[in-house]
Amino acid sequence: MTQEEFIPLPYPNTVVEGVVKWKSPSNIALVKYWGKKENQIPANPSISFTLNACATTTKVSYKKLNAKGTDFSFDLFFEGKPKEGFKPKIETFLTRIEEYLPFLKNYHFTIETSNSFPHSSGIASSASAMSALALCFMSLEKELNPDMTADYFKNKASFLARLGSGSACRSIEGTLVQWGKHKNTSGSTNLYGIKYPNKVHPIFKNYHDTILLVDKGQKQVSSTVGHNLMHNHPYAAQRFAQAHKNLDELETVFKEGNLKRFIEIVESEALTLHAMMMTSMPYFILIKPNTLEIINKIWEFRAITKLNICFTLDAGANIHILYPESEKEQVYQFIKDKLVVYCENEQYLCDRIGVGAKQIKVKSEK
Ligand code: DP6
Numbered sequence: 001m002t003q004e005e006f007i008p009l010p011y012p013n014t015v016v017e018g019v020v021k022w023k024s025p026s027n028i029a030l031v032k033y034w035g036k037k038e039n040q041i042p043a044n045p046s047i048s049f050t051l052n053a054c055a056t057t058t059k060v061s062y063k064k065l066n067a068k069g070t071d072f073s074f075d076l077f078f079e080g081k082p083k084e085g086f087k088p089k090i091e092t093f094l095t096r097i098e099e100y101l102p103f104l105k106n107y108h109f110t111i112e113t114s115n116s117f118p119h120s121s122g123i124a125s126s127a128s129a130m131s132a133l134a135l136c137f138m139s140l141e142k143e144l145n146p147d148m149t150a151d152y153f154k155n156k157a158s159f160l161a162r163l164g165s166g167s168a169c170r171s172i173e174g175t176l177v178q179w180g181k182h183k184n185t186s187g188s189t190n191l192y193g194i195k196y197p198n199k200v201h202p203i204f205k206n207y208h209d210t211i212l213l214v215d216k217g218q219k220q221v222s223s224t225v226g227h228n229l230m231h232n233h234p235y236a237a238q239r240f241a242q243a244h245k246n247l248d249e250l251e252t253v254f255k256e257g258n259l260k261r262f263i264e265i266v267e268s269e270a271l272t273l274h275a276m277m278m279t280s281m282p283y284f285i286l287i288k289p290n291t292l293e294i295i296n297k298i299w300e301f302r303a304i305t306k307l308n309i310c311f312t313l314d315a316g317a318n319i320h321i322l323y324p325e326s327e328k329e330q331v332y333q334f335i336k337d338k339l340v341v342y343c344e345n346e347q348y349l350c351d352r353i354g355v356g357a358k359q360i361k362v363k364s365e366k
Contacts, residue, residue: 001152001155001189001191001192002191003159003191006100006156006159006160007099007100008100008101008102008141008145011103011141011144011145012144012145012146012147013143013144013145013146014064014144015062015064015140015143015144016063016064017061017062017063017064018061018062018140018143019059019060019061019062019362020059020060020062020136020139020140020359020362021057021058021059021060021136021359021360021361021362022057022058022132022135022136022139022357022358022359022360023055023056023057023058023132023357023358023360024055024056024058024128024129024131024132024135024171024172024356024357025050025051025052025053025054025055025128025171025174025354025356025357026051026054026055026056026117026123026125026127026128026171027048027049027050027051027127027167027170027171027177028048028049028051028209028312028314028320028322029046029047029048029167029170029269029312029314030047030048030049030250030265030266030269030312031044031045031046031047031243031246031247031250031265031269032046032243032269032270032272032273033046033166033167033179033180034226034227034230034239034273034276034315035227035230035231035233035236035239035240035276036166036227036230039163040096040162040163040166041190042166042179042180042190043227043230043236043240044180044239044240044243044244045178045179045180045181045182045185045188045243045244045247046167046170046178046179046180046243047170047176047177047178047179047196047247047250048167048170048176048177049175049176049207049209049322049353050170050171050173050174050175050176050177050353050354050355050356051209051351051352051353051354052351052352052353052354052355053116053117053349053350053351053352053354054115054116054117054123054128054211054349054351055115055116055128055132056113056114056115056116056125056128056129056131056132057113057114057115057116057132057360058111058112058113058129058132058133058135058136059111059112059113059136059360059362060109060110060111060112060133060136060137060140061109061110061112062107062108062109062110062140063107063108064106064107065106065107065108068105068106069105069106070105071105072091072094072095072104072105072109073105073107073108073109074087074090074094074108074109074110074111075109075110075111076090076111076113077110077111077112077113078113078114079113079114079115079119080112080114090111090133093130093133093163093164096163096164097134097137097160097163097164100156100159100160101137101141101160103140103141103144104137107140111133111136113129113132113133115128115129117349118347123211123213123318123349126164126165126167126168126223127161127165127167127168127170127171128168128171129164129165129168130161130164130165130168131157131158131161131164131168131169131171131172131357132357133161133164134157134158134160134161134164134168134172135157135161135172135357135359137160138153138156138157138160139359141156154172154173155192156192157172157357158170158172158173158179158192158193159191159192162179162191162192162193165223166179166223166227169192169193170193171193171356171357172193172356172357173193173195173355173356173357174195174353174354174355174356175200175204175205175353175354175355175356176195176196176200176204176254177193177194177195177196178193178194178196178247179192179193179194182244182247182248183244184247184248184251185197185198185247185251196254198251198254198255199254199255200254200255201254201255201256201257202257203257203259203324203326204254204257204324204353205325205353206324206325206352206353207322207323207324207325207352207353208321208322208323208324208325208328208331208350208351208352208353209320209321209322209351209352209353210320210321210323210331210332210335210348210349210350210351211318211319211320211321211348211349211350211351212294212318212319212320212321212335212339212340212342212343212348213318213343213344213345213347213348213349214288214290214291214294214317214318214319214342214343214344215288215290215291215316215317215318215344216344216345216347219286219315219316220284220286221277221284221286221315223315226277226284226315229276229277229280229281229282230276230280232281233276233279233280234279235275235276235279239272239276242272243269246265246268246269249261249265250262250265253265259308259324260308262308262310263302263308263310266310266311266312266322267310267311267312269312270311270312270313271313273313273314273315274286274287274313277315286315286316286317287313287317288317290317290342290343291313291317291318291319293342294311294319294339294342295311295319297338297339297342298310298311298321298339301334301338305330307323307327307330307331308323308324308327309321309322309323309327309331309334310322310323321335321339335348
């Protein structure tokens, strides 16, 4: 689909008021998105596991205004309390998506949102938050245009979520989602995430992700600043080419269930992401001493046990530990016995691969 196809024709229906609610998960990238062009177009394709437990639930109540406003009209509640601090981000999001949802200034919205994971856990919530909000607006658009197909609904939800936060476009569906044009993945596009179209071996079913909270502090560098550091980065071209190559290789890895090669690609991607940050100008080190302690312990444990445990990182110090369902007892025991001591307040979150966002029924509050 092209961008223009997401600009709707005049809506057949009129809707005065209502409530919609979605729960949308976070995701963890295996091949990382790091670097973007204008309008949230990624510099390279990426692929992620959709998560299950780490999620944002957002309820949007809407009421038609007597006349179209000049500005967006909305109230925002985070975990039950008004949250002025989040409003500028939402304003920017609404401005970016208005062309595709021309009704936005015709309504007053009350947005109530909450996360399943603890606030300030260092877990990025933009993917789950932006995808949940995009889905709520799509539910309203579906009421305005009931003939909309299910494919259009999910593609456009992902397209809108991308305009809020790039990685958010990978949170609509599960369990493996690819975003970004890659010549060997059919249907792949820079505009939205697609369900991975190739064969996936059953070993990846119920894959686990235990997230070790090494540092719960505020991010030292926002992802937008981080992405921009890939402009004029001395290694950018090589890095973008590497992402394409890793996706090519993953096709066979996913088909055959080759966990040895899966681990090499996933860990290399995580370390490359951080290598890019360390070699940009200005440069950043986002991992902490305990991040390295954990990585070394994982490598030691893997060498001894031959289990298929591996790690990945996002733009911070926390570690995602990935392992197959069949090895969960031994790996979980190892995490509890040997790794949890390196976490801030011994905190960690148990998650696993999930199927994507879910709509939640709400009783109409009329
Ligand atoms: C390191 O999606 O948070 O997690 O598009 O600026 O909102 P924006 O960036 P964001 O970047 C995520 C970067 C990453 C890697 C990934 O998820 O692919």
